[in-house]
Amino acid sequence: MKYYFFLFILITVISCKDVSSEESKPSIAASENPSTNIPTDYWSYEGRDDQATGGIKMIPIETPSGTFKVWTKRVGNNPKIKVLLLHGGPGMTHEIYESFDGFFPQEGIEYYYYDQLGSFYSDQPDDLSLWDTARFVEEVEQVRLALGLNEDNFYLFGQSWGGILAMEYALKYQENLKGLIISNMVASIPDYMKYNEEVLAPQLDPKVLETIMKYEAAEDYSNEEYLNLIVEHFYPKHVIRIPIEDWPNSISRGFSHVNSQVYVTMQGPSEFGIKGNATLKDWDVKDRLNTITVPTLAIGAQYDTMDPKQMEWISNEVQHGQYLHCPNGSHLSQYDDQEHFFPGLISFIKDVNNGITPIP
Numbered sequence: 001m002k003y004y005f006f007l008f009i010l011i012t013v014i015s016c017k018d019v020s021s022e023e024s025k026p027s028i029a030a031s032e033n034p035s036t037n038i039p040t041d042y043w044s045y046e047g048r049d050d051q052a053t054g055g056i057k058m059i060p061i062e063t064p065s066g067t068f069k070v071w072t073k074r075v076g077n078n079p080k081i082k083v084l085l086l087h088g089g090p091g092m093t094h095e096i097y098e099s100f101d102g103f104f105p106q107e108g109i110e111y112y113y114y115d116q117l118g119s120f121y122s123d124q125p126d127d128l129s130l131w132d133t134a135r136f137v138e139e140v141e142q143v144r145l146a147l148g149l150n151e152d153n154f155y156l157f158g159q160s161w162g163g164i165l166a167m168e169y170a171l172k173y174q175e176n177l178k179g180l181i182i183s184n185m186v187a188s189i190p191d192y193m194k195y196n197e198e199v200l201a202p203q204l205d206p207k208v209l210e211t212i213m214k215y216e217a218a219e220d221y222s223n224e225e226y227l228n229l230i231v232e233h234f235y236p237k238h239v240i241r242i243p244i245e246d247w248p249n250s251i252s253r254g255f256s257h258v259n260s261q262v263y264v265t266m267q268g269p270s271e272f273g274i275k276g277n278a279t280l281k282d283w284d285v286k287d288r289l290n291t292i293t294v295p296t297l298a299i300g301a302q303y304d305t306m307d308p309k310q311m312e313w314i315s316n317e318v319q320h321g322q323y324l325h326c327p328n329g330s331h332l333s334q335y336d337d338q339e340h341f342f343p344g345l346i347s348f349i350k351d352v353n354n355g356i357t358p359i360p
Helices: 004-013 094-102 133-147 161-176 189-203 206-217 224-233 249-256 260-267 308-317 338-353
Strands: 056-063 066-075 082-086 110-115 154-159 179-183 296-301 321-326
Touching: 056 133, 066 094, 066 133, 082 094, 082 133, 082 161, 094 110, 094 249, 133 161, 154 161, 154 338, 161 179, 179 338, 206 224, 296 308, 296 338, 308 321, 321 338
Parallel strands: 082 110, 082 154, 154 179, 179 296, 296 321
Antiparallel strands: 056 066, 066 110
């Protein structure tokens, strides 16, 4: 969750392999192919109000500081299953979910990319008061209404910061949801910080950790040596378990597009804890999760920056929860543990669609 700021600084000097995202060819839905249960017009845009833009909509969002627009893109057509993807960061982009293009279409799942306000493809107002969790919740609700998503078809997926936003949305608006997916995010920032400090940091080489903490104490977060140590010793173990030179192009683009103002305001610049006046510093909803009744999938990964046991706990705390463990994955397990991440995610969505609710 903390790594986006550093990659934003470093990405300009990193060369990654060029992996092209699949081109989508979206549209309407009605009948289904009986052999696949995929709507026969899954890729058709005909008759849709986003036909001229290939599924893209710029949605007006009302805020205390005025009206701004956020970017969304629909892929596919399925009136029964519509998944809205909430990216991490804060201030990241939808681009790090382009791997979904390789798995959702053949399952007939309609899904929506979405750049939150401040992110690269959406408006980027220079107003720190907008980078507030409660305001982002209202933004998601406005996006839902504009896209026509409802309790009969609306699945909300949130990863990392997007997981925070998904939990907060469900706590206020769960009557609008058919399913909730919380990916690679715990329910408490203090718990996240404790796990980072007591479990992950000590796994580093003692000399490496000593040097990193020296720069932390000095708040010298942009120091080149500090950044290089983080990238070399931390990211390949806990963020994305792929050599940095082999990162997918979608990851590289996403990191290069991070809005550092949004990120630092809400999370701060440090890798080992949320410090200073970061607005997420004390965020914790552990005592409220038991009020969530909508079917919920919590996704954790063995090597994540987040404690997988805490993510499993989420699945037991909500009233109808299920846990998906990615044994080979880290924070971005949609890339480094696809063989577990996508089958488990798709199975959950289809089960809920078929009326199978996770047993409490």
